[in-house]
Each structure stands twice: as structure tokens, then as C-alpha cells.
Amino acid sequence: MLVENPVVITEAALRKMARCVRGGIRTLYLHWTAGRYGQDYDEYHLCVDRDGTVYVNCKYFTEYKLHTWMRNHSAIAIALCCGVDARCWLPDGCSGYDVEHAYESSRCARPDCALIDFGPEPPTPVQIEVMAKLIAILCEELRLPVTSETVMTHCEAAFEDSYGPGDGDSDMRWDLWFLPETSLYGELTPGGKLLRGKALFYQNEMQDAA
Numbered sequence: 001m002l003v004e005n006p007v008v009i010t011e012a013a014l015r016k017m018a019r020c021v022r023g024g025i026r027t028l029y030l031h032w033t034a035g036r037y038g039q040d041y042d043e044y045h046l047c048v049d050r051d052g053t054v055y056v057n058c059k060y061f062t063e064y065k066l067h068t069w070m071r072n073h074s075a076i077a078i079a080l081c082c083g084v085d086a087r088c089w090l091p092d093g094c095s096g097y098d099v100e101h102a103y104e105s106s107r108c109a110r111p112d113c114a115l116i117d118f119g120p121e122p123p124t125p126v127q128i129e130v131m132a133k134l135i136a137i138l139c140e141e142l143r144l145p146v147t148s149e150t151v152m153t154h155c156e157a158a159f160e161d162s163y164g165p166g167d168g169d170s171d172m173r174w175d176l177w178f179l180p181e182t183s184l185y186g187e188l189t190p191g192g193k194l195l196r197g198k199a200l201f202y203q204n205e206m207q208d209a210a
Helices: 011-020 125-142 154-160 191-209
Strands: 027-032 046-048 054-056 075-080 087-089 114-117 151-153
Touching: 011 054, 011 125, 027 125, 027 154, 027 191, 046 125, 075 125, 125 191, 151 154, 151 191, 154 191
Parallel strands: 027 075, 027 151, 046 075
Antiparallel strands: 046 054, 087 114
């Protein structure tokens, strides 16, 4: 459901909310809204807008929200406000789970690579950085390690539960499967790997500054 008057949250408030539910959260799930910039959706605890503004859609992070099939308990959902009309294509004869490389341009892609069109409102560099910082802060305050078991994209969860790209499910999800990163020839980076790596970098920065 679209939130008409989004509430902006500060880092201090974010940390306080996270400390209040320490021990009650096991996993962070990372999404995009598949909507437009500036559109905040109540299905997620936190949403990140195009310019990095963070909206909060709950009083407590233990509030139940419908964001990831069969994984909504003891979880926090973070979404990027973007992705309207985004599309993806699998290489011939390859399951989505096995795809290791993806490109934005078919002129650059190898035959075994996925193709992704992020649509007219793609994830922005600022959104990606802010999501990584949110992961770093939340995991620090929740006392969770930043791993592929505790921090997952919706696409990674969908692959585990058989509704990711190539699984044939009519309700397929591929949120943050790959993301743009500074690279040559339009090659993309696996979203979960990119975000967890950046989150670890920010955690190290926080520890050095402490």
C-alpha cells in the first residue's frame, strides 16, 4: 500500500529502534518496490528514496509486514523506491540460480549471461550506498553478522524457495538480483554480494571512527 505522507527517519532514531528489538530479528531482506521514485510502500519497514532519504513505516521493527513469502517473521524489510517496468531475461538453457554474470546491454553480453533492463527509474548509486549503510547500522545494533544467511536480497530468498528467475513461478521475484557498479562494458554485480560487501566496509569505517 502506498504511503501518502512518508515519515523520514534519522540515523540516531534508526539505531534506537534497532536496539529495542535486539534478539528479536534474525534476517534483513532487501527489496525494491518496483514502483517509482518518491513512492513509499507500507509493505516494508524502511524505504530508501532516489536521493537517499530513508522513510520508516513502523513503530517497531518487529512489526509484521508482508514482504517476503514465508519469511516475514523476525525480519526487517528494506526497499529501494525504484524499479518500475524493470525486466530481466535468462540466457538460453540456463537456470537463473546458475547465472553468474549479467549485463545491461545485449551488445556486450556473452551468450551465458542474463540481460537486465532496470527501466526508466533504476536504482541510483546513492540508494545503493544508503541501503548498504542501513545494513551496516542495523546489523551492528542487532548484533547480527553480515552474511548471506542474515542479509538476503528478495531474489536470493526467491531462489531458495523456488520462485526466482527461471523457476517458472507466475509470481516470480528478482529484486536486486544484479545491481550496477562501476565496471567496464555494462557488466553488473550480484546484488546481495555487492550490498553485503559495502555494508562490511561501512562497519569497518564505523569501528575505526569509534
